[in-house]
Amino acid sequence: MTDRTISYQGEPGANSHIICAEAFPDWTPLPCATFEDAFAAVTEGRAQRAMIPIENSIAGRVADIHHLIPTSPLHIVAEHFLPIHFQLMVLPGTALETVRTVHSHVHALGQCRRIVRRLGVKAVVAGDTAGAAREVAEIGDPSRAALAPALAAEVYGLDILERDVEDEAHNTTRFVVFSPEPEPVEPGSGPCVTSFVFRVRNIPAALYKALGGFATNGVNMSKLESYMMDGEFTATQFYAEVDGHPEDAGLARALDELRYFSRELRVVGTYPANPFREAARPAAE
Helix, strand or coil, rough: CCEEEEEECCCCHHHHHHHHHHHHCCCCEEEECCCHHHHHHHCCCCEEEEEEEEEECCCCCEEEEHHHCCCCCCEEEEEEECCCCCCEEEECCCCHCCCCCEEEEEHHHHHHHHHHHHCEEEEEEECCCCHHHHHHHHHHCCCCCEEHHHHHHHHHHCCEEECCCCCCCCEEEEEEECCCCCCCCCCCCEEEEEEEEEEEECCCHHHHHHHHHHCCCCCCEEEEEEEEEEEEEEEEEEEEEEEECCCCHHHHHHHHHHHEEEEEEEEEEEEEEHHEEEHCCCCCC
């Protein structure tokens, strides 16, 4: 079988590496320095898929991604959810009382405030959770610790002093998989999600009118986010996700109405809803 590669942002041992291994166990993970590099690996043919985090249940959206999606030719073909756990790791044989600083990504530090406060150590921002673990191993200073996934301790030969030190048990990151080509989903084959980007026309109440079709056609919109384009306050683009397939009658009518009031509309992908999404969905009142 031909070797297949999936790119991700981060260093070996990062959460993105973990979800690649879980979702694509027979594929070769390709670490990339930036999200742009992970996208480029696919568009240039060095990888067949990219695993990209899009939002976290505590930290919110991954802002950089929403600026890359509109300009990328890639398509979203799947989603995956990863419960996030952080481990406090140190050089082998290091005692807890030796630790003076703890290093990790800014989001990880923000999600592990209790242990930082309890230990009375200084939090130091690093570019990546796994990168922080690698630096602890390479620098060799026993006063430094890292907050990173368990895989990072295995990769870089570190000891774990305390496990699962995240503040919130529900901490979960949602990832989406990008592909050069769409992977068609049969209408009626099960719950699915449709992601799209759009820019409304510059007329009064355009956004209200554009989105009205989703309400009148009973389509659930699970995400709507706006961001500025090209530094212009008047050029706002939107990224949205809705339940359903574009060939479903209700969603088809809603998208037609959106298209009428939009300067630009592009469906980024239609893909099966992950079972985690359905399990986490609150019961209807």
